[in-house]
Amino acid sequence: MEEGTSTSLGYPEGTVSAWSDAHQWDTREDCEVRQILDRIADKWSLLVLALLAERPLRFSELRRRIDGVSQRMLAVTLRHLERDGLVSRTVFPVVPPRVDYALTELGESLGSTVQALVEWTEGHQERIIEARNRYDSAKVSAEA
Amino acid sequence: MEEGTSTSLGYPEGTVSAWSDAHQWDTREDCEVRQILDRIADKWSLLVLALLAERPLRFSELRRRIDGVSQRMLAVTLRHLERDGLVSRTVFPVVPPRVDYALTELGESLGSTVQALVEWTEGHQERIIEARNRYDSAKVSAEA
C-alpha cells in the first residue's frame, strides 16, 4: 500500500514511535509479526506458555492440566513453540519415556505478558459474560 | 477423568489461588477462561484490539491497516469483540455508511496487555526467526 498516496488516513511521517502512526501489518516486513503473533497467540500456545511460566512440566502433566487438548494438538503446539525457540524439550532416555518442557530464556520474556493476558481474562470473565448476555438479548429483541 | 482417583497430580481442593499450583483449565468453571481466551486471543482479534487501543477506527480503516483480513473475517471479529463488550460500534446514518469502532472501557483495560504482546512480538521477531532457522536446519540434517 502506497505510503504517500494514502489519503484520509495519512499520518504525517515523522510522528513515528513504537506505537504511533501507520501501524499496518500488511505486505511489508511487518507481516512476520502477524505470522508470529498467530503462532504464539493461538488457543493452546497461550495456555502452554502460561503453565510453563509457572514451572517446567512433562508432556503428560501439560496434557492433564490443560485437559481439553488432544495429544496431537499438544504435540503440535509444543513442536511449534520449540521451533520458535520459546520452549525447550528435554528427553530422558528412560523406559517409560520422559520429556520435560520448559520455557527458554526467550520464552520467559514472553511469560509474564501471557500470564497477564490470562489473568486479565480470569479477572474479567464475568464482565464479558454479562456483556454477552446483554448483546444476545438485545439481538433477540431486535430480531423480534 | 475421575477426580478422586487422579493420582500424582491430584490437587487438594482449597489450595487454589489465582496463580498457584492448581492451574488447570479443564472441566471446572475455569473452562470459561479458555473460551474467552480463545476469543480474544485469536489471530485477528489481537490485531484489532491493538489498533483500536491507539484510537478509534472505521471499518475500512481497520481493513486497510490489517490488510490480510477479509471483509468477512473483520466483520466476524468485530462482532465477537462487540458481543464481548470490548469494542463499541457507532453507526452514523450517512450515505456512504460510516461505522466507528472503539474500545470500551473494558476493552481499554485489555488494550495495554495486548499491545504488550504485540510489542513483544515486534521486538523479538528476529530471535524467533533465527530459532526457526536453527530448528529447521537441525531437523533437515537429522533427517539426512
Added chain:
DNA sequence: TTCCATACTTCCCAATGGTGACCCAAGATG
C-alpha cells in the same frame, strides 16, 4: 443511467483443527 463507495452478508470451497486409533519400547504381572 451507470458507477462508486461503505459496510456489511451469503455462498462455497479449501485448509485447518481435532478425534480416535495405532505404534514403540521395556518392565511389571500372570
Added chain:
DNA sequence: CATCTTGGGTCACCATTGGGAAGTATGGAA
C-alpha cells in the same frame, strides 16, 4: 512366555473454520 501398562508420540480421517468472490442497500457523482 504372553500380555498389559505407561509415556510420548504419529497417522488417517472428518468436522469446523477461514477466506475469496460476489451480492445487497443507499444515495450522490459522472
